[in-house]
Amino acid sequence: MQPDELEAALRDIGARRYHRLHPFHHLLHSGKCTKGQVQAWALNRYYYQAMIPIKDASLIARCEDSAIRREWRSRLVDHDGDMDGEGGIARWLKLTDGLGLDRDEVTSLKGLLPGTRFAVDAYVRFVREKTLLEAIASSLTELFSPVIISERMDGMLSNYDFVTRETLSYFDKRPPQAARDSDFALDYVKRHARTPDAQGLVLAALEFKCSVLWSMLDALHHAYVDPKHVPPGAFVPKDQ
Numbered sequence: 001m002q003p004d005e006l007e008a009a010l011r012d013i014g015a016r017r018y019h020r021l022h023p024f025h026h027l028l029h030s031g032k033c034t035k036g037q038v039q040a041w042a043l044n045r046y047y048y049q050a051m052i053p054i055k056d057a058s059l060i061a062r063c064e065d066s067a068i069r070r071e072w073r074s075r076l077v078d079h080d081g082d083m084d085g086e087g088g089i090a091r092w093l094k095l096t097d098g099l100g101l102d103r104d105e106v107t108s109l110k111g112l113l114p115g116t117r118f119a120v121d122a123y124v125r126f127v128r129e130k131t132l133l134e135a136i137a138s139s140l141t142e143l144f145s146p147v148i149i150s151e152r153m154d155g156m157l158s159n160y161d162f163v164t165r166e167t168l169s170y171f172d173k174r175p176p177q178a179a180r181d182s183d184f185a186l187d188y189v190k191r192h193a194r195t196p197d198a199q200g201l202v203l204a205a206l207e208f209k210c211s212v213l214w215s216m217l218d219a220l221h222h223a224y225v226d227p228k229h230v231p232p233g234a235f236v237p238k239d240q
């Protein structure tokens, strides 16, 4: 494939497999979730947010090219900030605060669904163990996140009286960061995946990552929407 054909194949995976298509997101964005279901989403997604800098640090740790390390470093700052109280993780905790969740409960991870833990851990392990090309390609879901984030902001702000713009401030910053990061990652894979084998690995890495995001929402749907089987020890909303 030519590089532009590879890009088209990657975008096609997003169009068919990205978590924007998951029924839980349809419920969340259209105002059909209860407050408890929104809390469960935010509490579980906290683990994804908390582990993203760990996976990015592991990518940097094995990367021998200082230009790539320098570029990738901005992701750590985006999530961890330069000081306490700044960065994406801190802003995610503003979201869980705004939804009335106890911070210690969220950060203790005690109420996490096992399915969330397994999916997120699989992503971190993938980035740690696969080739650098596959690790970079697995971040390419971010090509598709600006659209879902704007749908989520509009939908949640207009449909839930318990959600404010300040509560959702995490998402204000994400679209430009995601655009910058995914432009870099896309350019990298287009330049480095030039053989059919390498291109196959890149496409498989993006499919894998779509499955990670999809199974996080499957776990939420099973526990909190239908059939509402909350695994032992996981968060139980007050309204469930």
Ligand SMILES: O=C(O)c1cc(C(=O)O)c2c(n1)C(=O)C(=O)c1cc(C(=O)O)[nH]c1-2
Residues within 6 Å of the ligand: 052, 088, 138, 139, 140, 141, 142, 144, 145, 148, 149, 174, 213
């Ligand atoms: O809200 C979303 O739907 C969404 C999706 C994704 C994604 O597609 O992986 C990320 C994020 N948000 C996000 O906030 C984020 O920091 C992030 C980092 C990464 C990554 O793989 O390195 N994906 C995403």
